[in-house]
Amino acid sequence: MLVVEDLEVRYQELRALQGVSLRVAEGDLVALIGSNGAGKTTMLNAISGLIPAASGRISWRGNSLVGLSPDRVCMAGVVQVPEGRKLFPKMTVEENLEMGAYLPAARKHLAESRKAVFEIFPLLAEREKQLAGSLSGGEQQMVALARAIMAKPGLLLLDEPSLGLAPVIAAEIFQVIEGLNRKGITALLISQEVLHSLNIAKYGYVLENGKITIHGKAGQLLDDQRIKESYLGL
Numbered sequence: 001m002l003v004v005e006d007l008e009v010r011y012q013e014l015r016a017l018q019g020v021s022l023r024v025a026e027g028d029l030v031a032l033i034g035s036n037g038a039g040k041t042t043m044l045n046a047i048s049g050l051i052p053a054a055s056g057r058i059s060w061r062g063n064s065l066v067g068l069s070p071d072r073v074c075m076a077g078v079v080q081v082p083e084g085r086k087l088f089p090k091m092t093v094e095e096n097l098e099m100g101a102y103l104p105a106a107r108k109h110l111a112e113s114r115k116a117v118f119e120i121f122p123l124l125a126e127r128e129k130q131l132a133g134s135l136s137g138g139e140q141q142m143v144a145l146a147r148a149i150m151a152k153p154g155l156l157l158l159d160e161p162s163l164g165l166a167p168v169i170a171a172e173i174f175q176v177i178e179g180l181n182r183k184g185i186t187a188l189l190i191s192q193e194v195l196h197s198l199n200i201a202k203y204g205y206v207l208e209n210g211k212i213t214i215h216g217k218a219g220q221l222l223d224d225q226r227i228k229e230s231y232l233g234l
């Protein structure tokens, strides 16, 4: 279980997260939705140790993540797929995937992880030797997801995985994420594709100006009038 309690994050005087609490149970897929600038990326970056928490608690499987370096958080099994994919464009698909398994625990399973990843993303097997920067947006997102799988995550933190993708490709990405969750990977998914993400999630949280304003079972959120008006355009 991922437990975040009373998390505060500040950028100088800006209080980007103001006492946020959230839980992701083992095996669940949880959606975090919210408008631009709500603090969603800040939340993931605080969990993964990229930015410090001013106060509050973050733990995964009972171990505190507060104050750990990003490497350590990754070693604990918490792996972020960053906004904008952040691939190494001048490296091949294969090399990008290997980068995902750079920590010793993951490196040991390199061959087995490669096989698993190519089963999930058969297209990447064909593109192994291609430079990542020359792939289409959808393909690059697949590489970003595949690279995270190479790290053997217990918890995936997904930041806007469908950003900038055509609707058909975005739908494919959501299917892949749902499939990864079915395989037992716990996930916290940020997406402005509210309908898509609540359709595959079990539970959802709405973040507004650094605070959680609504949370509940995904089905309930889809029926919530406030969400229909503000996020589903209904």
Ligand SMILES: Nc1ncnc2c1ncn2[C@@H]1O[C@H](COP(=O)(O)OP(=O)(O)OP(=O)(O)O)[C@@H](O)[C@H]1O
Residues within 6 Å of the ligand: 011, 014, 016, 034, 035, 036, 037, 038, 039, 040, 041, 042, 043
């Ligand atoms: N490094 C930073 N320094 C100062 N302010 C920042 C920094 N990063 C983010 N912010 C501010 O913190 C707030 C939350 O930003 P964040 O990136 O977490 O939002 P978001 O919900 O991910 O938005 P988006 O949907 O646009 O990605 C915004 O007001 C943003 O301007």
Ligand SMILES: [Mg+2]
Residues within 6 Å of the ligand: 040, 041, 042, 083
């Ligand atoms: Mg963001």
